[in-house]
Amino acid sequence: MNLHLEPDVAFGVHPNLGVAAAVTDDRPFLDEVLRKHHFRHSSTLDLYLLPGGTPHNTAVRTVARVSREFQEAGLSVAADPRLMVPPPIPTPDGVAVRQALPGQSLTALTGELHELRRSADVADVLEQVLDEHHGVVGDLEEFIDTAAAWCSRLDTPNGRELSQHLRTIAHHVAFLGDQLVDAQLDLAVMPDVTPADAPPLAEVPLPARYEIPAVTHTARSRAALASSPNLPTAATRPAPPGEAVTSRATAPNARRSR
Incomplete structure (x- = not known):
């Protein structure tokens, strides 16, 4: 069993340039696969970079596809776990930024x-x-x-x-x-x-849906x-028979935990 002490390809996050890939040598196959998935080589940094502004989810999926292709070819791949951490959601001034955590599948x-x-x-x-x-x-x-x-x-x-x-x-x-x-x-x-x-x-069939x-x-x-301010509110509109009218303002918060 041959253990690779150094991966053939490593993916990480550059602080200013986004998702980057580093290769151990200049084999044409490595270059071909990375370019096929829109990575471009920077001769200054000797790194492969995704285009600036690539959305986070697109970058994660791209790294996954490239990694799978390399692994199927018998190459070893390493990836920085910080690749999975999404950027924070923009918030107005004075509002705390929501902590970014890896997405839950x-x-x-x-x-x-x-x-x-x-x-x-x-x-x-x-x-x-x-x-x-x-x-x-x-x-x-x-x-x-x-x-x-x-x-x-x-x-x-x-x-x-x-x-x-x-x-x-x-x-x-x-x-x-x-x-x-x-x-x-x-x-x-x-x-x-x-x-x-x-x-x-x-092996258990899923229940039939209505x-x-x-x-x-x-x-x-x-x-x-239905919720237009120019129309009567849910409280003043007659409810259709058998249909309960609920208000968004009074609906319990879905984001609660046990």
Whole structure:
């Protein structure tokens, strides 16, 4: 077994120039693969760099693809863990910057469920999804709110309409978070354990979902205007039969933890 004391390729983060790759020698194959994935060689630094302004997620995916290609060719690769830490989200003056942590993979959390046997353990995984500061449900709500603010900044009728539509969607995400919190709390107190002879989770068919009617453009427009300040509020509008009207202002925060 041959152990590489020095990797063939190493990825890291340059303080001013972003994601960089260093190679142990000038083999054409290394240069070819890196250039194929948009790295460019800097003769001054003797490093390969991604173009300036490459989004964080794009850079992480690029490093993953290049690393896989090199490893499949039998080469060794090293990567600085700081590559996974996203840049902070811009905030107004006087507002504390939210601490940046590595992104949490929902796919990885789903994979964890296949190895769990106790209800309480499933509750712990679900709690990670609902974490107040770094859970994916709260992150999705914040992303949609930010997209809505972006649309408002267009200062056009279409932009304002789409902004209202996105804010309505963010409300639904917050409501979804509250429903998941209830399910997580129920799982946390259940003493149930999967039987030893139960089939693997991968072999259990997923439950059928309710059919969701197609949403027409008119329905989308109504949803977009549902929270418009020019229309009656939810408190003064009559609720359709069998439909509960909830207000974003009074909805419990989806970003809460057990």
